[in-house]
Amino acid sequence: MTEEIxxxxxxxxxxTVLKVPxxxxxxxxxxxxxxxxxxxxxxxxxLEDAFxxxxxxxxxxxxxxxxxxxRILTKKxxxx
Amino acid sequence: xxxxxxxxxxxxxxxxxxxxxQPILFDxxxxxxxxxxxxxxxxxxxxxxxxxxIWRNHAFEPILSLLPAYSLxxxxxxxxxxxxxxxxxxxxxxxxxxxxxxxxxxTRYALDPSSFTAWIADRIADLRRRSSAPIVLATWGxxxxxxxxxxxxxxCPAFYVADLAALAREVHLPLLDARNTAVAGTPLSRxxxxxxxxxxxxxxxxxxxxxxxxxxxxxLDHTLHDGILAEVGVERVRLTSAHEHLQRLLMELxxxxxxxxxxxxxxxxxxxxxxxxxxxxxxxxxxxxxxxxSWGPKSAALARIAAHLKIGFDALLxxxxxxxxxxxxxxxxxxxxxxxxxxxxxxxxxxxxxxxGLWRWQRSxxxxxxxxxxAVQHQRLLLQEQTDPTAYFRELEVVIxxxxxxxxxLERLASLSTRTNQFNLTLRRLNAVEIESYMRAEEADxxxxxxxxxxxxxxxxxxxxxxxxxxxxxxxxxCLSCRALGRNLEDALILPAIAALPSSRGCEWxxxxxxxxxxxxxxxxxxxxLTGATELPTANHSIxxxxxxxxxxxxxxxxxxxxxxxxxxxxx
Numbered sequence: 001m002t003e004e005i006x007x008x009x010x011x012x013x014x015x016t017v018l019k020v021p022x023x024x025x026x027x028x029x030x031x032x033x034x035x036x037x038x039x040x041x042x043x044x045x046x047l048e049d050a051f052x053x054x055x056x057x058x059x060x061x062x063x064x065x066x067x068x069x070x071r072i073l074t075k076k077x078x079x080x
Numbered sequence: 081x082x083x084x085x086x087x088x089x090x091x092x093x094x095x096x097x098x099x100x101x102q103p104i105l106f107d108x109x110x111x112x113x114x115x116x117x118x119x120x121x122x123x124x125x126x127x128x129x130x131x132x133x134i135w136r137n138h139a140f141e142p143i144l145s146l147l148p149a150y151s152l153x154x155x156x157x158x159x160x161x162x163x164x165x166x167x168x169x170x171x172x173x174x175x176x177x178x179x180x181x182x183x184x185x186x187t188r189y190a191l192d193p194s195s196f197t198a199w200i201a202d203r204i205a206d207l208r209r210r211s212s213a214p215i216v217l218a219t220w221g222x223x224x225x226x227x228x229x230x231x232x233x234x235x236c237p238a239f240y241v242a243d244l245a246a247l248a249r250e251v252h253l254p255l256l257d258a259r260n261t262a263v264a265g266t267p268l269s270r271x272x273x274x275x276x277x278x279x280x281x282x283x284x285x286x287x288x289x290x291x292x293x294x295x296x297x298x299x300l301d302h303t304l305h306d307g308i309l310a311e312v313g314v315e316r317v318r319l320t321s322a323h324e325h326l327q328r329l330l331m332e333l334x335x336x337x338x339x340x341x342x343x344x345x346x347x348x349x350x351x352x353x354x355x356x357x358x359x360x361x362x363x364x365x366x367x368x369x370x371x372x373x374s375w376g377p378k379s380a381a382l383a384r385i386a387a388h389l390k391i392g393f394d395a396l397l398x399x400x401x402x403x404x405x406x407x408x409x410x411x412x413x414x415x416x417x418x419x420x421x422x423x424x425x426x427x428x429x430x431x432x433x434x435x436x437g438l439w440r441w442q443r444s445x446x447x448x449x450x451x452x453x454x455a456v457q458h459q460r461l462l463l464q465e466q467t468d469p470t471a472y473f474r475e476l477e478v479v480i481x482x483x484x485x486x487x488x489x490l491e492r493l494a495s496l497s498t499r500t501n502q503f504n505l506t507l508r509r510l511n512a513v514e515i516e517s518y519m520r521a522e523e524a525d526x527x528x529x530x531x532x533x534x535x536x537x538x539x540x541x542x543x544x545x546x547x548x549x550x551x552x553x554x555x556x557x558x559c560l561s562c563r564a565l566g567r568n569l570e571d572a573l574i575l576p577a578i579a580a581l582p583s584s585r586g587c588e589w590x591x592x593x594x595x596x597x598x599x600x601x602x603x604x605x606x607x608x609x610l611t612g613a614t615e616l617p618t619a620n621h622s623i624x625x626x627x628x629x630x631x632x633x634x635x636x637x638x639x640x641x642x643x644x645x646x647x648x649x650x651x652x
Binding site: 012013038041042044045046048049050057060 | 109111112113116117141142145259262263264270273274
């Protein structure tokens, strides 16, 4: 899976879970009101379901933007 | 929207949504993002609403977003109220609800199983003082703890234990994930959270709130086996291991009292040969209470099946692999439940095992008697046609047993009140807790009426609740199962039971409040005949008759009447 496809898949899930249809491809968590702590849990679980992975506690601390999550996903996919 | 309309889901929600959603919702491990997406329609679809209080000591929030998709599929909107976190379960700020759910993490208590159960019993009693709604305790624990809770549930009407550890074992997934206590406020594993949402919406809550499905009509080709019988023949249709598992699941349901019918476009001879020759098929011809094999429309076959089984379409689930057949049934059989058989029969089994309204908390003795009772119906009709009434009753050896205040069968009585549509005079839909309160009241009594003959035991078929008001005896609830109808026994089942209720002693008048429902014409016709009226009593009528009509009634010769008395205070 190329990084671009991975980003598209990630964005699709984030838009559904956060209920932000026009979420920017480089959105920062602090700029998205809907990305609160409850939705963040939803997002973690939805991504783990979709990509068949488990995030570590340390990785979850870096869930601060679309780009940051994409970096973690890429790293985990490459390591798999 | 009335409760009864919940089952008419296919009229409200498009069948195409259901057919698309089915494989997603009932996947081995459904994906959270997809469930959220499929639940987005919830705001646009009017559904009957049920309020559920969630009393909790760990986070319920990870479940919330998964519920709308399953609610839509179940045809019921769960309006949830979440309590603050409270390890004491003190139920402060109580507001009435249709169901109470205790969402309890047992790891937060250092109590041995017996002390834990005693504490739960105390908490349930406290909640019961505020609410007569069903109570579902969703928790987990070692087998000894869960067994002890199940024993407690056996003693408390309308209290049920949902065992999350058993669910985890059923789906071979981990129950707990230590990471999640910090991340999500619950120790449950991510996968189990998803499957718990499904179990709550489709089994545990639906099992207490939705009208039950009583029968399954199932297609044959590409549903019970792989291949087309008419094309490849009896020996070459393939029973895969997944199809075998599906057949075994249907057999289990049949053993629990769900009636099975086969509806197939085939030659009847081929189908008979199939069941005769394929000894590897777990399902046999005798498992089916009705067989409709023809080249005519399946909707017409389903209508004949419903009439034969004496049930409405809303109590019938039709399984077929062909979407066209499902659309045809949806168009001509209003309210029918529909499930699409999948190419992978294990997906059909998963959807069936979770189909809302099919899973029940309890199956009564009467459920298991249903198929046998139906099988001998034809013999009764023949006898009725061939003999005079006295000889008919004598030859059948009809026995009616009136049990007064039988607290041990509260769930069966609640089932009669909530499930009977045709012979139900007041349509009050009482639950077990409400019926128990009549048993314990000084001025009221409850009669359960059982019926048997030499052909079959029909079990408890009647519920009558009467309450004294000065010299008038008011019939608060009167229902007869459809299994007791058509045998000319209505008067014999009802009038001696009314006269036997102790609180009716000395009453001069008998009063029948009447509710008018879409299908309770048979009950109202009976009352009209009793009063000599030419028109059916309608809603908000209350028919008043001299009590002597019950006191002086004598059943036809050949019917044996027996009276059993119980003391509800003794088992408390």
